[in-house]
Amino acid sequence: MVWAIGAAIPWVVLVIGQLVWFAFDGRWWWLHGLAAAATVVGIVVFVVVVPLWRYRVHRWEIGTQAVYTRTGWLVQERRIAPISRVQTVDTYRGPLDRIFGLANITVTTASSAGAVRIVALDSDVADRVVAQLTDIAALGAEDAT
Amino acid sequence: MTIAHDAVWQRLSARMLLVHPVHEVLRQIPVLIGSVVLGSATGNPMWAVGVLVLTVGYGIARWFTTTYRIEPDEVQLRAGVLQRKVLSVPRNRIRSVSTDARLLHRLLGLTVLRLSTGQEAKGDAAFALDAVQAEQVPRLRAILLADSLAVSEEGADAPVGRELARWQPSWLRYSPLSFTGLAMILAAFGLVYQVGAGAALSDSQLAQSGIDAAERLGVMVSVVIAVVVVLLASVVLSVMRSLLTYGNLVLRRDADVLHLEHGLLRAREHTFDMRRLRGGTLREPLLVRLFGGARLDAVMTGVDGAGEASLLLPPCPRATAQTVLSELIARPDAVTGPLRAHGPAATRRRWTRGLVLPAVLLVVLLALAFTVSVPLWVWPVWAVLAVCCALLAADRSRSLGHRVGDGWLVARAGSVERRRDCIAAPGIIAWTVRQTLFQRRAGVATLIAATAAGVKRYQVIDVPAELAWTIAATASPWVAQTEWARQ
Numbered sequence: 001m002v003w004a005i006g007a008a009i010p011w012v013v014l015v016i017g018q019l020v021w022f023a024f025d026g027r028w029w030w031l032h033g034l035a036a037a038a039t040v041v042g043i044v045v046f047v048v049v050v051p052l053w054r055y056r057v058h059r060w061e062i063g064t065q066a067v068y069t070r071t072g073w074l075v076q077e078r079r080i081a082p083i084s085r086v087q088t089v090d091t092y093r094g095p096l097d098r099i100f101g102l103a104n105i106t107v108t109t110a111s112s113a114g115a116v117r118i119v120a121l122d123s124d125v126a127d128r129v130v131a132q133l134t135d136i137a138a139l140g141a142e143d144a145t
Numbered sequence: 146m147t148i149a150h151d152a153v154w155q156r157l158s159a160r161m162l163l164v165h166p167v168h169e170v171l172r173q174i175p176v177l178i179g180s181v182v183l184g185s186a187t188g189n190p191m192w193a194v195g196v197l198v199l200t201v202g203y204g205i206a207r208w209f210t211t212t213y214r215i216e217p218d219e220v221q222l223r224a225g226v227l228q229r230k231v232l233s234v235p236r237n238r239i240r241s242v243s244t245d246a247r248l249l250h251r252l253l254g255l256t257v258l259r260l261s262t263g264q265e266a267k268g269d270a271a272f273a274l275d276a277v278q279a280e281q282v283p284r285l286r287a288i289l290l291a292d293s294l295a296v297s298e299e300g301a302d303a304p305v306g307r308e309l310a311r312w313q314p315s316w317l318r319y320s321p322l323s324f325t326g327l328a329m330i331l332a333a334f335g336l337v338y339q340v341g342a343g344a345a346l347s348d349s350q351l352a353q354s355g356i357d358a359a360e361r362l363g364v365m366v367s368v369v370i371a372v373v374v375v376l377l378a379s380v381v382l383s384v385m386r387s388l389l390t391y392g393n394l395v396l397r398r399d400a401d402v403l404h405l406e407h408g409l410l411r412a413r414e415h416t417f418d419m420r421r422l423r424g425g426t427l428r429e430p431l432l433v434r435l436f437g438g439a440r441l442d443a444v445m446t447g448v449d450g451a452g453e454a455s456l457l458l459p460p461c462p463r464a465t466a467q468t469v470l471s472e473l474i475a476r477p478d479a480v481t482g483p484l485r486a487h488g489p490a491a492t493r494r495r496w497t498r499g500l501v502l503p504a505v506l507l508v509v510l511l512a513l514a515f516t517v518s519v520p521l522w523v524w525p526v527w528a529v530l531a532v533c534c535a536l537l538a539a540d541r542s543r544s545l546g547h548r549v550g551d552g553w554l555v556a557r558a559g560s561v562e563r564r565r566d567c568i569a570a571p572g573i574i575a576w577t578v579r580q581t582l583f584q585r586r587a588g589v590a591t592l593i594a595a596t597a598a599g600v601k602r603y604q605v606i607d608v609p610a611e612l613a614w615t616i617a618a619t620a621s622p623w624v625a626q627t628e629w630a631r632q
Contacts, residue, residue: 066627074582081575081595082623110446113602114575114595 060118062129067107067116081116085109089133091126105129154212154223158278160253166204167249173200213274215288220260222272234260234272241448242286243415246279251412254279260289261448286416290402309469310458312394312407319460320387321380322432329382330375391459396469403443403473405457415454421446423572423598424553425457425470427480427565431540434563439463441470444568444599455599470567479553479567484546490587491607492542499538503531537561547605547616554594554620556605566603570620572596578613585610592616 050073059070067086070078090106097103103126107116121129170177177196184192203226211224221233241261250256255276277285359367394407403417424444433439441458448455458466471477506527513519540560548555554573557565575595584590590613592605608616618625 063627065623068627075579076581076585077577077579079575079577080617080624080627082621084623085574109574109595110597111574111595111601113577113593116575 058119060121062132067118067133069116069118071117071119079114079116081107081109081114083133083136085114086133086136089130091130093123103127107133154214156212157208157274158255158276159208160255160278161208161276162205164249164253164255164276165207166201169200169204169207170197176200215285220272220289222274232272236289239289240421240446241415241417242289243454244282244286244413246276246412248410250276251410256282256412258282258285261454290416290418307399308395308397309472310394310396310461310465312391313461316391316459316461317384317388319433319436319438320383322436322438323383323430323460327375327379329386330379387459394459396457398473417443417445417448419473421448421598422473422569423596424566424568425473425480426567426599427463427466427470429463429563429565430460431561431563433460434463437463439466441466442599443473444566444572444596446572446596446598448598474553474567474569476551476553476567478551479548479555480565482548482555484548484555484557487545487547487589487607488609490589490609491545494583494587494589494607495542495545496535496538499534499541500531503527503534506530545606547608549616549619552620554603554605554616556603558604558606568594568596568603572598573621576617576621576624578617580610594620 053073054071057070057072057076059068061068062083064083066080066082068078068080070076086107087110088108090108092104092106093102094104097120101123102120103123105118105121105126107118109115118129173196177193177200180196181193184190206226207224210226210229211222213220213222215236218237219233219235220239221231223229223231239260243259243261245257245259246255247257256279257276258274260272274285362370389409390411391407392409394405397404397406398419401419403415403419403422405415405417407413422443422445426442426444427439428442429439438460439462440456440460442455443457445455458469467480471480474480510519510523510527537560541558544557544560544563546557549570552570554568554570555565556568557563573594573596577593577595579591579593580589584607587607588610589607590610592608592613594603594605594617595601596603605613605616614624
């Protein structure tokens with residue numbers, strides 16, 4: 001899971017930081033214990049629970065009329081935008097996404113508050129979605145504002 | 146319309162040869178001061194003269210390097226002394242034309258002409274003709290807007306349409322209620338200290354005599370006097386500013402075009418394309434609202450929603466603002482009609498939010514009171530704070546409401562900055578339903594309507610969750626046709 005690894009990286013840095021701190025400064029062992037415990041809890045929550053939660057919430061669909069997504073974990077957002085108002089379709093693949101063969105799609109509308117992001121799609125699915133959306137968007141000759 | 150002879154590169158008004166150097170000198174004042182200091186330090190005044198000559202020369206060069214051209218399908222602007230750039234704007238994308246004349250421009254009969262398209266354009270990317278002769282403006286405006294507006298404004302003296310609102314001296318009574326004066330005083334203080342005059346000031350005779358006087362009067366009295374002086378100054382400044390900015394404001398409508406003119410010293414004129422109007426926002430800041438006032442913003446594509454650009458009416462009697470808005474959008478019920486309240490859950494959330502701060506403070510104070518002693522005056526202060534928070538919560542929950550139907554979405558929220566957004570449903574291009582953990586538990590949701598106009602996102606806060614999609618579906622039929630919205 002990209003989300004889990006993406007979340008894990010900062011925590012790994014934190015763990016290394018703590019080890020370094022412990023190596024150079026051995027006093028206050030209880031403080032180290034407390035910090036280590038907090039880190040473990042953080043790792044469990046952010047690397048295991050949150051990605052699973054996000055995965056369970058996350059939905060997307062492209063219908064004949066509209067693009068729909070549901071994202072988030074604590075704050076959940078459901079966003080719907082009609083395909084006739086789509087202006088551009090962007091794909092984005094970060095280094096982690098590339099390792100796992102995933103892609104993110106951003107469907108922008110004329111409003112900065114109306115962009116629909118579909119994250120972590122399989123690459124071939126993403127390509128198909130982009131092709132489909134650009135076809136439909138090209139049909140709409142209107143101003144789309 | 147004579148487009149043919151416009152298709153050559155034209156220069157700005159030759160009078161800008163006078164204006165550019167002055168503006169350039171004003172803009173480079175810090176550098177000039179620096180060069181004067183450098184000149185006196187090295188004993189060579191040629192530094193200052195050299196920099197001044199360079200600055201003036203640059204100002205003059207700007208005129209020689211700036212040209213514009215109006216072609217059948219686009220407008221081009223070439224500018225830049227060292228870094229050349231060409232800006233072209235397709236003529237059918239021009240959404241509004243605004244003009245702006247500062248004092249110096251007006252003395253010379255010049256006007257800055259700005260074109261605004263749907264795109265965000267900041268700083269250098271903005272298309273501004275700085276400046277053309279004021280007599281040319283109606284002609285240029287007519288040419289530039291001819292493509293995007295089907296209106297024919299033949300000749301310089303366009304037919305004067307119906308006047309929607311005209312500035313009244315009585316509007317001035319709302320201006321002391323804003324914080325602009327206070328902000329100006331603070332800005333002036335900041336500037337003085339930044340320049341380093343603060344240190345010089347505290348050593349001066351004036352400050353010394355002030356401190357002496359304060360010592361004679363005692364702390365309490367001098368603080369009161371200082372507060373009163375600052376308040377009076379801020380009121381005077383606010384009134385002056387709003388008189389200078391909005392005195393002679395006229396809002397006029399010619400068929401599909403909306404004209405707004407205001408400014409005594411710095412004359413500004415905006416032209417809006419009515420077909421781009423997607424609604425309006427009535428803003429009622431708390432103090433202004435107490436005195437029955439309101440201000441009006443346009444919600445329009447291609448016009449920045451926040452700030453001066455979209456302003457239609459400064460604080461004025463609420464009835465005026467409402468009348469103007471209902472005339473603009475032709476739907477009086479959207480402007481003044483009753484709103485549907487958001488129910489007990491939303492009210493409860495307003496109260497919990499309002500009372501969290503006093504509650505936390507109370508716990509802290511009690512804890513302190515049991516460990517160390519707390520001065521007695523703290524408790525009345527806490528009580529006043531709590532009452533204020535409670536009033537705020539009550540007002541916020543009372544403001545909350547929405548109205549949907551007949552192609553309009555109306556949402557009202559807020560207390561200190563209460564606003565009533567009236568949005569045309571066809572202009573809404575996406576819907577978002579947002580729920581935080583607490584909102585899910587309370588069974589409410591925030592509905593966000595995204596538009597290309599105004600501030601881009603308009604929120605309906607804390608509607609009952611089951612109503613959220615119903616509202617969206619009522620406003621935009623396409624939502625109702627997708628099965629996602631039904632669950």
